[in-house]
Amino acid sequence: MAPDVDEAADELYGLHPDEFVPRRTELVKAAKAEKASDVAKALGALRKPSLGAWLANVLARESPDEVGALEELGGQLRSAQESLSGDALRALTRQRRELVGALVARARKLAREDGVGVGDSVARDLENTIAAALADPAAARAFAAGRLTTALEPGVGFEGGSTPARSGGGARRRPPPRGSSSRPAPPRQEPGPDGPDDDAEDEAERAHAREAADRAVERAREERDDAMRAAERARSRAGQAEADHTEAAEAVASLRERLERAEAQEAATQEALDTARQAAEEAETAADEARRALDQAEAERADLE
Numbered sequence: 001m002a003p004d005v006d007e008a009a010d011e012l013y014g015l016h017p018d019e020f021v022p023r024r025t026e027l028v029k030a031a032k033a034e035k036a037s038d039v040a041k042a043l044g045a046l047r048k049p050s051l052g053a054w055l056a057n058v059l060a061r062e063s064p065d066e067v068g069a070l071e072e073l074g075g076q077l078r079s080a081q082e083s084l085s086g087d088a089l090r091a092l093t094r095q096r097r098e099l100v101g102a103l104v105a106r107a108r109k110l111a112r113e114d115g116v117g118v119g120d121s122v123a124r125d126l127e128n129t130i131a132a133a134l135a136d137p138a139a140a141r142a143f144a145a146g147r148l149t150t151a152l153e154p155g156v157g158f159e160g161g162s163t164p165a166r167s168g169g170g171a172r173r174r175p176p177p178r179g180s181s182s183r184p185a186p187p188r189q190e191p192g193p194d195g196p197d198d199d200a201e202d203e204a205e206r207a208h209a210r211e212a213a214d215r216a217v218e219r220a221r222e223e224r225d226d227a228m229r230a231a232e233r234a235r236s237r238a239g240q241a242e243a244d245h246t247e248a249a250e251a252v253a254s255l256r257e258r259l260e261r262a263e264a265q266e267a268a269t270q271e272a273l274d275t276a277r278q279a280a281e282e283a284e285t286a287a288d289e290a291r292r293a294l295d296q297a298e299a300e301r302a303d304l305e
Helices: 005-012 017-033 037-044 051-062 064-082 086-113 120-135 137-145 198-304
Strands: none
Touching: 005 017, 005 037, 017 037, 051 064, 051 086, 051 120, 051 137, 064 086, 064 120, 064 137, 086 120, 120 137
C-alpha cells in the first residue's frame, strides 16, 4: 500500500533534518512501487526543514498545549495594545516573555535528549518563530501544525503580521508526538536513482517560491486595500473638520460684526447721553437765573407799594 501523504508528512517533519531526505526518498520509492505517482510527487515536493524549523516542529509535537496557546495569547496582546490597557499589556507582556523563555528552554532540552546541541542562532530562529506566532494567527496555526520548513519571522508590532509561513502543507491539525507513526515504515535504504532528481527538486523549489510570491502579493494587496480605506476615512474626517472650521470661522465673523455694531451703537448713545446731560445742566442754570430775576422783580414791586 502506498504511504499516506499526511501520515508521511507528520513522520518526516518529526525527523532531524539529516534524516529527512533519506526517509523521504524511501517513502517516494514505496509510493512508486505501488504505482501511486501522485503520492510520490506530493512526497517528493516536501521540503527539508531548516534546523530552526525542525526545533519548532519538535516543540509543537512535544508541547502541543503550550504551542497551541500562542494564538490566544497573541490575540490578547493585540487587544490590550489596541485598547491601550497599560496594566493588561504589562501583565501579558510579562506572560509572553516567560512563555517564550520556557518554550525555548523546553526545546533545547528536547534537542539535547536527541543528542543535538542548539546554538544561539538556532535558538533565535525559534524565538522569532514564537514571536511570529504571537503576532499572526496564521503563523500560530502553521507553527502548531508542526510542519514548518523554515523559521518564521515576526513583523513590526503585534498587528504588523509575520512573513508567510512555509510549511510542509497538509491539514492544519495537531501533529502526533515523534515516533508515533501508526504504520510501519518501509525498510531504510540509501537514496537511489529512483529518488527525486535534480529537476524535480528545482521544480518543487520554484513551486514553493511561486506560492510564497503569490502569498506576498495577496498580502500586499490586502495591505494596499486597507491603506486605501484608511486614507478614504482620513479624507472624510479632514473634509468634515474643514467644514466644521469654516462654520466656526463664519460664526466668529458674525459675532465680530455684531460686536462692532454694538460698540458703534454704544459710542453713539454715549455721545447722545453726554449732550443731553450738558443741555440739562444749561437748562438748570437758566432756570436758576430766571428764578433770581423773578425774585428781584417781585422785591422791586413791593418797594413801590
